[in-house]
Amino acid sequence: MAQIDDLPPLRDVISTHGLNAKKSLGQNFLLDLNLTSRIARSAGDLRDCTVLEIGPGPGGLTRALLAAGAKKVVAIEKDSRCLPALAEISEHYPGRLDVIEGDALQLDPVVLTGGDKVRIAANLPYNVGTQLLLNWITTPDWPPFWSSLTLMFQKEVGERITAVPGSKAYGRLGVLAGWRCKGGILFDISPKAFTPPPKVTSAVVHLTPNDTPVPCDLASLEKVTAAAFGQRRKMLRASLKSLTSNAEDLIRQAGLEPTSRAEEIDIAGFAALANAFKVA
Known part of the structure; x- marks a missing residue:
């Protein structure tokens, strides 16, 4: 496993703070820092960006984003048990991590990020991932406040997002995503990389706005x-x-x-x- 900073290994963080993943919150923690670093790199050049992260949990991807040079990370976490672990990351990267306790479905991301040079990168909780994506791609204002989405979903959902006409996975989600965005699946992640291991393979999807979608209501x-x-x-x-x-x-x-x-x-x-x- 890569050593990206001087903070404790994620397994130690989880043990210290008693962060057993909750199924009710759709939590599956990604502990492999090689993979979190790969996701952070896939999000592009972060040095002049604010990165919005949803569901940071113990902070594996958060640390990777900051180590990759993100100017600022705004992390929304619903589980209050994770806040002390995230506070330790904030102390290690002073002035570069804002942690917001709350439900990402109920918060205005534009207000939280300032809406300028924003990239969204997250290992989305399985139970809200699709709805969050729909919120971001069906915003009335287009081009949107974000410049890219680098998101982890269940692979089946990732295939629906990036599906083309004639394929089995093609449906409403693929039409809406394809209408307003460009991109695709970057790579898969095995269940073994998570704690606890989910029953399905995950996929990292990268999308950028289509500045001139076909005009329609x-x-x-x-x-x-x-x-x-x-x-x-x-x-x-x-x-x-x-x-x-x-x-x-x-x-x-x-x-x-x-x-x-x-x-x-x-x-x-x-x-x-x-x-x-x-x-x-």
């Missing part, structure tokens, strides 16, 4: 993708009936075939559907 895009993939095995003329009684006309206005299925429609096609639905 976000709310309409969310509605048509939810309806289309809610009955993905059906043709669009059937799955979109929940939105309008004139589903076939809507689909043809978008330049698509009513007999197509959701998994066959690319992002531009869904944007056209959203635009047709908005004016219908």
Whole structure:
């Protein structure tokens, strides 16, 4: 294991502070500092950036981000048991780590970070990871306050985020992420790297904003993708009936075939559907 600073090994930190991972908080602590350093490097040049981290736990990735030169790390931690361990990191890197106790779903990241030159890097808790991603990629303001996302998910979720039309994993999440972002899966992480080991492989996903997504109304895009993939095995003329009684006309206005299925429609096609639905 790499030695990135003079702080105690993470296993000792967990033992000292009694930080047994809680399933209710979606906690699986990544202890391999080689891997946390790799994630930090994948986030890009951090020397002039504020990095937002969600769920730092005992601080493995936090330490890697700071050792990689992050100008400032703002870490949101819901579990108060982790605060003393994070305070020790803050003392080691004076003035560069702000720890916020709270629920990341309830806090405004722009207010916390200042919204300037922000990168988000996190081993996201499994139980809130997808919702946090959706919050960040469906913000009304675009380009967003963040310049990149370097996030760990269950591999299955990572595949859904980066899926392309025609693939089994392609769905609403892939459309929304692909519409507004560019990127993909960087590498997988074995369950053995975590304490406790999860039952699934994890994947690190890196995304950057697409500065010029296909013009369409976000709310309409969310509605048509939810309806289309809610009955993905059906043709669009059937799955979109929940939105309008004139589903076939809507689909043809978008330049698509009513007999197509959701998994066959690319992002531009869904944007056209959203635009047709908005004016219908």
